Amino acid sequence: MAGQLKEVRNRIKSVQSTQQITKAMKMVSAAKLRRAQDAIIQMRPYAQKLQEMLSNIVSNSESGTGMSLAAERTTEKVLLIVITSDRGLAGAFNANIIKLAKATIAEKYANQHKKGNVTIWNIGKKGYENFIKANYKADATFKDIFLHLTFENVQKAAQAAMKAFEEKEFDVVEIVYSQFKNAATQRFEVERFLPIPKVENLPAGRLERKAMKADFIYDPSKELLIAELMPKILNTQLYKAVLDSNASEHGARMTAMDKASENANEMLRSLKISYNRARQAAITTELTEIVSGAAALQG
Numbered sequence: 001m002a003g004q005l006k007e008v009r010n011r012i013k014s015v016q017s018t019q020q021i022t023k024a025m026k027m028v029s030a031a032k033l034r035r036a037q038d039a040i041i042q043m044r045p046y047a048q049k050l051q052e053m054l055s056n057i058v059s060n061s062e063s064g065t066g067m068s069l070a071a072e073r074t075t076e077k078v079l080l081i082v083i084t085s086d087r088g089l090a091g092a093f094n095a096n097i098i099k100l101a102k103a104t105i106a107e108k109y110a111n112q113h114k115k116g117n118v119t120i121w122n123i124g125k126k127g128y129e130n131f132i133k134a135n136y137k138a139d140a141t142f143k144d145i146f147l148h149l150t151f152e153n154v155q156k157a158a159q160a161a162m163k164a165f166e167e168k169e170f171d172v173v174e175i176v177y178s179q180f181k182n183a184a185t186q187r188f189e190v191e192r193f194l195p196i197p198k199v200e201n202l203p204a205g206r207l208e209r210k211a212m213k214a215d216f217i218y219d220p221s222k223e224l225l226i227a228e229l230m231p232k233i234l235n236t237q238l239y240k241a242v243l244d245s246n247a248s249e250h251g252a253r254m255t256a257m258d259k260a261s262e263n264a265n266e267m268l269r270s271l272k273i274s275y276n277r278a279r280q281a282a283i284t285t286e287l288t289e290i291v292s293g294a295a296a297l298q299g
Contacts (some may be wrong), residue, residue, distance in 0.1 A: 004284060008275040012268065015253055019209070020266035025089065026257035029250045036247035040240070047240035048296060050233045057226060059198040068166050069230050070196040077117045078109045079161065079170040081193065082244040083177040084127035086146050091259075093178065093186065093252035097245075100125075100188045101176045102134075119170070123157065123242060134165065149246060151239050158238040162231060165194045177241040178248035180250040184255050186248040196230070 041076040059072045084094045105113050112118050120136055122128035122143045123194045131138040144159040161173050169290070179187040218225055 004278050005275065008271055010280060012275065015264050015267050015271065019261055019268070022257045022260040022264065026261065028256055029254035029257060030246070033247065033250035033254055036243070036250050037180070037229055040129065040243040040247045041244055043240055047236050049298045051237055052231045054230065055197055055252045057229075058196045069162060069194055069234070070175070070198075072195055073168075076112065077119070077170045077172075078105075078112050079105045079119050079121060079164065079173045080104070081123065081157070081161065081173065081175045081241075082131070083242055084124035084130075085173065085245070085249040086125045087253075088126065088257060090240075090253040091256035093249055094124075094130075096186075096188050097128045097176060097178055098127055098130050100190065101131075104174070104176065104190050105136075122159070123159065124245075139231075145242065146246065149242065151235075154237045154239045154242050157229065158235045160194065161233060170194075175238065175241050177245045180244045180247040180251065183251040186252060191237075191241065193234065196234075224260045 003168050043162055049167065058067070080101055082097065084097050103120055104138050109118050116137060118125075118137060120131050120138045122131065122138055122140060124143050125143055128140050128143045141160070145153050145157065161170075165173055172192075175189075175191045177189060177191070179189050181187055
């Protein structure tokens, strides 16, 4: 009986220690989430408007100078930029992004994958580790971006993707990431990066913008503006996706740690009931032994 009490006490101490860790992690994630949320909320309207403007320009322009990034080609070689996190303990956040990336390959690029023509650029260590284990063609060049999350570092990845597309190393480039809604909700998205989608090819969620197709007056020349604007807008598009994923990660981790703390409370209640029952049983047994011993001595 004493051994049982000691075991329950040890389990209570263990759960209490774990609960302290989960509460601390929740507070850290909440602080990081605030900064990440402010960054993406300020960035998103600007990035969406730029992307909309770029699609409009492409839709109203003929192929020519500066339009190589909008060139539609037969899809033979595919690049997926998959944005996960560097750390775990964020619920199903990383698993859902990886699952979406694999589903996208299976549904849209199965033939290319069989030929070994699907390449994955990972931003975040968790995705890279998973794809390597699953024998996908994964590249680790940009996986450590979250260690120093700056526009300049993300820009290097965007420029590398643009250069590879222009040199026909890839025919399609897509971004798989998590779009931040709130601390408890993330929406997992596959977004076309290259070639630049035209207005009529925008995702269903942007149907209201299709009516905004219009021609522009260019000053200076259209070619000069397109050549200057396209890379900058694409850099911003990838940076927006990275910021979205960063905020989603902290929101998912905060929610997961909150649930873990609640589960720890439930376990503590259950363990304390078990401990009290075992202690009462031990006291009852000891009293019975004392009474029985006293009765035996009197007899």
